[in-house]
Amino acid sequence: MAATAVARVQARTRQAPALWQMRWLPLLLMAVAAAEQQVPLVLWSSDRGLWGPAASTHEGHITSDMQLSTYLDPALELGPRNVLLFLQDKLSIEDFTAYGGVFGNKQDSAFSNLENALDLAPSSLVLPAVDWYAVSTLTTYLQEKLGASPLHVDLATLRELKLNASLPALLLIRLPYTSSSGLMAPREVLTGNDEVIGQVLSTLKSEDVPYTAALTAVRPSRVARDVAMVAGGLGRQLLQKQSVSAVVHPPVSYNDTAPRILFWAQNFSVAYKDHWEDLTSLTFGVQELNLTGSFWNDSFARLSLTYEQLFGTTVTFRFILANGFYPVSARHWFTMERLEIHSNGSVAYFNASQVTGPSVYSFHCEYVSSLSKNGNLLVPHLQPSLWQMTLQDFQVGSVGSRLERGRGREQRLDESQHLWVCAWAWERGMGM
Numbered sequence: 001m002a003a004t005a006v007a008r009v010q011a012r013t014r015q016a017p018a019l020w021q022m023r024w025l026p027l028l029l030m031a032v033a034a035a036e037q038q039v040p041l042v043l044w045s046s047d048r049g050l051w052g053p054a055a056s057t058h059e060g061h062i063t064s065d066m067q068l069s070t071y072l073d074p075a076l077e078l079g080p081r082n083v084l085l086f087l088q089d090k091l092s093i094e095d096f097t098a099y100g101g102v103f104g105n106k107q108d109s110a111f112s113n114l115e116n117a118l119d120l121a122p123s124s125l126v127l128p129a130v131d132w133y134a135v136s137t138l139t140t141y142l143q144e145k146l147g148a149s150p151l152h153v154d155l156a157t158l159r160e161l162k163l164n165a166s167l168p169a170l171l172l173i174r175l176p177y178t179s180s181s182g183l184m185a186p187r188e189v190l191t192g193n194d195e196v197i198g199q200v201l202s203t204l205k206s207e208d209v210p211y212t213a214a215l216t217a218v219r220p221s222r223v224a225r226d227v228a229m230v231a232g233g234l235g236r237q238l239l240q241k242q243s244v245s246a247v248v249h250p251p252v253s254y255n256d257t258a259p260r261i262l263f264w265a266q267n268f269s270v271a272y273k274d275h276w277e278d279l280t281s282l283t284f285g286v287q288e289l290n291l292t293g294s295f296w297n298d299s300f301a302r303l304s305l306t307y308e309q310l311f312g313t314t315v316t317f318r319f320i321l322a323n324g325f326y327p328v329s330a331r332h333w334f335t336m337e338r339l340e341i342h343s344n345g346s347v348a349y350f351n352a353s354q355v356t357g358p359s360v361y362s363f364h365c366e367y368v369s370s371l372s373k374n375g376n377l378l379v380p381h382l383q384p385s386l387w388q389m390t391l392q393d394f395q396v397g398s399v400g401s402r403l404e405r406g407r408g409r410e411q412r413l414d415e416s417q418h419l420w421v422c423a424w425a426w427e428r429g430m431g432m
Helices: 002-015 032-036 065-078 093-099 112-120 132-136 138-146 155-160 186-206 415-427
Strands: 038-045 082-090 123-131 150-152 169-175 212-219 252-255 259-264 267-272 275-278 300-310 313-326 331-343 346-351 356-358 363-369 387-398 401-406 409-414
Touching: 038 065, 038 112, 038 132, 065 123, 065 132, 065 138, 082 138, 082 186, 093 186, 093 356, 112 186, 123 132, 132 138, 132 212, 138 150, 138 169, 155 186, 169 186, 252 300, 259 300, 259 313, 313 387, 331 387, 346 387
Parallel strands: 082 169, 082 212, 150 169
Antiparallel strands: 038 123, 038 212, 252 259, 259 387, 267 275, 267 387, 300 313, 313 331, 331 346, 331 356, 363 387, 401 409
């Protein structure tokens, strides 16, 4: 058996070039702008031992075409001969957190079948960020490695197929994704896609067909840039470049031994009983800003802003953030759990759980507001509320240090250094 497997590996190695050696790949390098886009790639198989723990990529890492082939080759050469490629139109790693029920509400997950498949699979691997152009060559690469043309299938045609465990088959299942302009909300579409995945896997299970499956997308649903790659100009940036016409003021920075929380907005306005006050000039670039009550650790953060004589009294705004690791996206994420407004011994609460992002990045949105015309991301616990708030061009980030495994050894990633660099540049009007 072992000799047969080795012979098969050697034969397949001779037949297929490495992903980065294909003659048509350099043509893709002409699309330089696409290098800033990454999509997730989720792999799982009914066979054991295809990917070891060392294959897991560290947070913030972007998987290149060469690295992708090293992850794919063991599955294609030693794993099942039936390969499923679930190809979605758009998908980003943020979708798994936004719609995956990762904040404890599992019954609300849009990926229940995918999560179940990963839990039960003997082998699985999650690559949070893969170069867009590497994924764009995936179908052709799989075809050359397997020696089988891709077969576009749906549930009806899949049930009619007679798959053979010893004969290679490349099955391509296209999954849609719609933006907010579509007839269905993204969550509904993702849930529908997940049901398709579940039905396909159920069909294979009923026929006892071994398989390796991959889920990825043609392009990302969200495009942002990497803070760890600021110097190289690729990936995401923590603080995006401000427009030339905008007035740039430094962010609020809460520090203990290092910068821990950054908060910024082009405009920060609050209303009490429909009377609006602009707090922008009282908040950003103010040395004596009262941050009493602010706090940070690896799992919890609180940014507290206190203003004297606001609406005739002392008012404190508290941004409550939590940080945790979520296996479905293979990342640590922070979420702004709520906003609290303290005044005259009373507290007004706003749910803000849609304000979320990977811990090494920040959340950035055109509006975070309690007003429906601005998206209503701040939802008051009691309605109607006497308080209203609008943050325009809002950005917040909460980071820290923790141990991550990368390149076969423990590495300490100090995300606060990234925050400090961005804050330093911002305070000098450089705009990251």
